[in-house]
Amino acid sequence: MTTAELESRSQTTDVPGKGSIDREVVASAQPHLSRTVVQTEGMRLQPFETLLLELLIEVIESREPEIVPVVKGQRPMTDYSGQQLLNILQAFGIWFQLANIVEQNTVMRRRRDIEINRGVEAVRGTFAHVFANAAKAGVSIDVIEKLLRSARVRSVLTAHPTESKRVTALEIHRRIYLQLIELENQRWTPTERQSLIGDLKTEIELLWLTGDIFLEKPTVSQEVAWGLHFFNESLFDAAPRVQEKLRTALETHYPERKLGCPSLLGFGSWIGGDRDGNPNVTNDVTAATLVSHRQASIERYKKELLLLIKRLSVASHSVTVSDAFKSRLHSALALDPDRELIESRNPGEVFRQFVAIIINRLNATLADPAIDSPGVNSKGYLQPRELIDDLACIETALCDTGCTDLALRLVRPLRNQVEIFGFRTAALDLRENSSTVNATLAEIWREIEGSDAVPPKPDSEAWKSWLMSKLQQPLEAVPEWEPSNLSDKAQSTYGLFLLIANARDHHDSASIGGFILSMTRSVADILGVYLLAKYAGVFADQAGVESCRVQVVPLLETIDDLRNGPAIMRELLTLPLVRRTVADSGGFQEIMVGYSDSNKDGGFLCANWEVSKAQSLLQKTARDVGIPIGFFHGRGGSVSRGGIPAGHAIAAQPASTIEGRMRVTEQGEVVSSKFANRGISEYQIELLAAGVLEHSIKSGQEPELKPNAEFDEAMEALAGLSFVHYRKLAEMEGLVDFYQSASPVEELTLLKIGSRPARRFGANSLDDLRAIPWVFAWTQNRMMVPGWFGVGSAIDQFLSVRSEHGEKLLRRMYQQSRLFRLIMDEVEKTLPKVNLRIAKEYAGLVTDQQLAESVFALIEEEYSRTVNAVLFISGKQQLCEGFPQSMDVWNRRSAIIDQVGHSQVRLVQQFRESEGQANNAVLVQLLMSINCVAAGVGWTG
Incomplete structure (x- = not known):
């Protein structure tokens, strides 16, 4: 799912004039833009999309000019094959990546616009919004304090094989995202703006030159490094800032008492600890993962402390330092072997001296073989609480000297960081069957x-x-x-x-x-x-x-x-x-x-x-x-x-x-869409x-969530009816053969995007197949079965028994039951992504055509039934008319995704006819098409 689909729908408030900034940006760059892009594409592109597409076309013109007509929508993909087809797939894949970056930028700009125009309390998904409404509703501070005392929210990164982008590409994406933010700034001269646009083009060219296919299956240690990449690039910075937003919101709306919640935020990981069906996760790998997590957090603190020691130039003669802090410093210096060096380097600067001691202790902590011999090096920290206490000591001392702003802006963010990440970065879950x-x-x-x-x-x-x-x-x-x-x-x-x-x-x-x-x-x-x-x-x-x-x-x-x-x-x-x-x-x-x-x-x-x-x-x-x-x-x-x-x-x-x-859990491509950049990370952490x-x-x-016996009985009936019809498909004789032939599920194993096997125990059965490749394959063949199948029959049969009363009940549930509305909305958003023409072409790859016709007929009939049921219950004339943003995103992508889908069917057929032998060129094209569809749809599994 794309970032815009994932999160902009969580924020229903909007303001007039959105997009004005980037329209000005593009207008100022107009000499760089071809006016034919939007017209020839036949799509309504956002201004930044227009800019990035034109830059991409410039890169393609200089390297593969023969495919430009396809990228501009002037010729179909079917006219091309071989290396040219591969280049087209690469171009479309990059275009989807760029469009996703623009959507991330749009989400953040819309959120900033609301805050600027109406205040942070108007932004849904913020602490300010929550506590402003709570205070307005008369929720007492005692209730809030009790809640915060036990509140714990954790995002857990997993190594599920659903990320089809390399870390190198993710780093380029991040630079492009930051450059778009730079372009929004109105301070640039025309010459400076053209230089920034030139930088953007350079990054797009790097994307073109950077291979987007994993040539080797990643090791678990590489997956661990992939996970730590997001902490280093954004999460270490973003989470403490979110903690500060919580504190600010509480101080603003519940000022009568100081409230804190140091345990609210935290992170977990399965990468290096998830053994369920993955023989590559060994005990040695898990032990090494724990060490990597430890090192990442401590190295980050050292980096922050080195910055702090440069800035914390508070001379003793300019402030009155408490005796308690002096005593603490004296005791710490007495234990540090570099005491003379510290005192001579920063004479009269007691805070710098204390920070230098902390850095030395962290170096000792890193050098301590803690996993084997606890306490061998007593000069290091044994637990993060000791570091937190030292930072709190500096923070308190600065406040006592009248330097409260320095304490809160320079020291407290680091203390927040240690409280959130400890000496572990993320708590490692261990999973086994x-x-x-x-x-x-x-x-x-x-x-x-x-x-x-x-x-x-x-x-x-x-x-x-x-x-x-x-x-x-x-x-x-x-x-x-x-x-x-x-x-x-x-x-x-x-x-x-x-x-x-x-x-x-x-x-x-x-x-x-x-x-x-x-x-x-x-x-x-x-x-x-x-x-x-x-x-x-x-x-x-x-x-x-x-x-x-x-x-x-x-x-x-x-x-x-x-x-x-x-x-x-x-x-x-x-x-x-x-x-x-x-x-x-x-x-x-x-x-x-x-x-x-x-x-x-x-x-x-x-x-x-x-x-x-x-x-x-x-x-x-x-x-x-x-x-x-x-x-x-x-x-x-x-x-x-x-x-x-x-x-x-x-x-x-x-x-x-x-x-x-x-x-x-945050899995695969969801991790990169949520945590690749600090701004998006802050938004996602606070939203959750x-x-x-x-x-x-x-x-x-809330009445929409309160137990309702009538609604619950109806949901039980609908779930049962849906289950029966779904199992009719799942248990259909030959379904596994159909699924394997009418989708690229077997070829997905060649897309080396994760260390984990597609099946838990290696059995060729539906039960043993993991859920991720199950969804991945149905997405690629555009049947999207897991997202809707069974809903239409359930509603049809429910209404056939309960007739008019059933109609009124389901429409009332659609308005008054948040769960039923959510289910129906998500089904409705999935249905436009189904393409039965591509699906039928895939069904044509099944050897047993009688089986293929039976299964496809069942899917086709259920699709029609589900579309009609959704429209009937919602009272709409067409799908997604109530979700214009979602459909706008999809409509800008669907024509390309459909072209790629038709080509993919032919590539699968060619690859299978060659029996996978000596046909690496077709395989690379096929894998590129899989990446392209995944980027366009917004998810793999």
Whole structure:
């Protein structure tokens, strides 16, 4: 999904005259522009799009002039083949990248315009907007303080293979984005402006010359570096600024008491810790990832401190420094081996001296082999809290001397940074499949009980009884067994828990996030993780009272898992061991809900209802047993995988289910669209956090979110009907053969955009296929099945039974149920992206044409049914007439995407006919077409 689609829809406020700045920019650059561009393209381009397209055409004219007519829309792609076709695909791919950058710029400019004209409180998705409305509604400061005390919002970067752009290209994108901002400035002379435009052209030429296809599959360490790129380029700077915006909003609208929320913001990562079906994520890789995270944060602080020491030139004779600070400085100097150098370099500058000591301690922290030998170098910081205290000491001392502005503008941002990122950058989650954990425990069972014994089945009561009995044994009574007797896979799984114990002791104590248990099916699955943790030394024993030092986060992925989740958690949360662990690890139990596999399992409507319903029931269960919970939302980039605009997605969560706590995955191309630039990063971080706080404050009073028995019964019926029709397709004999032939799913494995295999266990089945390639392939063949299939039949059958009453009910739900409206809106926005002509061409690649005709007919009929149902319920005459921005973006792209789609079908056919042998040229063209469609549609998976 493009940035404009993702986020501009979260902001409904607008002002007249938007776009005036860049129109002036383009007007001033008019000698550089061809007036034929917009006319020949037949599209209404934004002014910056016009500028960038003309610059791209200039680059193409100098390098591949024969394809210019295609780029200008004067000749079709079908007239070209070979290298020329490859060049056309590259040109269109670059054009989509440039258009996406313009949309990012547009989102930010629109937001700034609103703030300039109406004040920050008018900008939806800001703390100022949330707290201004809360104060106006009479929400007391006590309520706000209680909420902030436990609020935690985390974006979690994942290495899911959905990013088809290289880091090199992302860096060029960032420079282009910044140059567009520069061009908006009105201070430039005509000569200076032409120079800036020349710089833009240089970057576009670099994009042309930079290969956009991964020649080798990235290693996990390269993926880790990719993730850290976004912290270094934007997040380290953006998050502290968002923290300041929160503080400012609270001081403005609740000035009667000083409120803080240092734990609100934070980040997580799965990159280097997600082992589920990825054999490339080894224990060595995970250990190296933890070190990389640690180094990235500390190096950043050193860089900031070096800047601070240059600026903090406060002479002792010009201020009165407190005795407490002098004493602290004296003690710190006494422990620093460079004391004489520090005092001689900055005589009489006590603040610079203190900063120099901090830098030395950070150098010692980096040099400390902390992961192996804690405390070997006591001169370094053992935990980030010590650094935070030192920075707070400087901040307080500056305030005491009357230098409050210096404290707040120079020191506090760095302290905020350390509070957010610690010595970890992002807390590393570890993910493994329940089947792998159970298989490891089965081997341990044989070691303990005897090699000839047969362990109970993991879903049996005997197995759960064995787990419980071992967990109830005191730590000193843990049975002895020999880990080296385990298989290599089991040794690796057990070794992961040894690594957790080591990291907890020797790294930032928050360096490990949670243990995400994929495919959680029972309480026993979760208890198995607890037992492995106990045997590996991850348990704490305080006066004989044990708890686990890593929280186990059950991942409820399939429809059945979501339905069984409340019963599983009710039993789990009554266990004393689990309750103690929750109390010792933040005070709430986290539960992850998956949008991807549930959609692949049950279809879009059913999955969204089951996820929503599960949250309500899980929250009720948690209240019944007296344990707070928080939800971790496993969302992807596409609508079908939960990639709905953040503001809308949060606003549609069931009432009182967030309560200030939310984690959400940011995957692949979503990461680069949200966090590539500091301005966009600030916006995205604040949008998520403000949305969580707003929902927590007001959702209990919103009629659109309150439980409604009539609406819930209707949703249950619709979800059931949709599920049945979706499963009719999913279980259709031959569907896997159709899917593999009528999409480029097999060729996607050749697009080396991630270290993770497309299938968990290598089986050639729908169940084993991961949700990302499932969505990716349906997107490329333009059927978009995961985003709408089953909705039309569900509504048709619902209305056929309930007739006029059903019509009135669904239209009332469309107006009054935020969840139903969100589902219908997202289906409506997906339907225009379906192209049945391209889809039919893909179906023509299926060997069994009788099968192809049967499956395609089912899809074609359901598409027509769904379009009619959406229009009927919404009362509109045509799709997306209520979403002009979304359709404007799509209409500017669709003609090109369609051309590429038709060419892609032919390329797939050529590649398959050559049996993939000695036809590297066709393969490169095919992969380029896949990249091009992904860039145009705005998502891969």
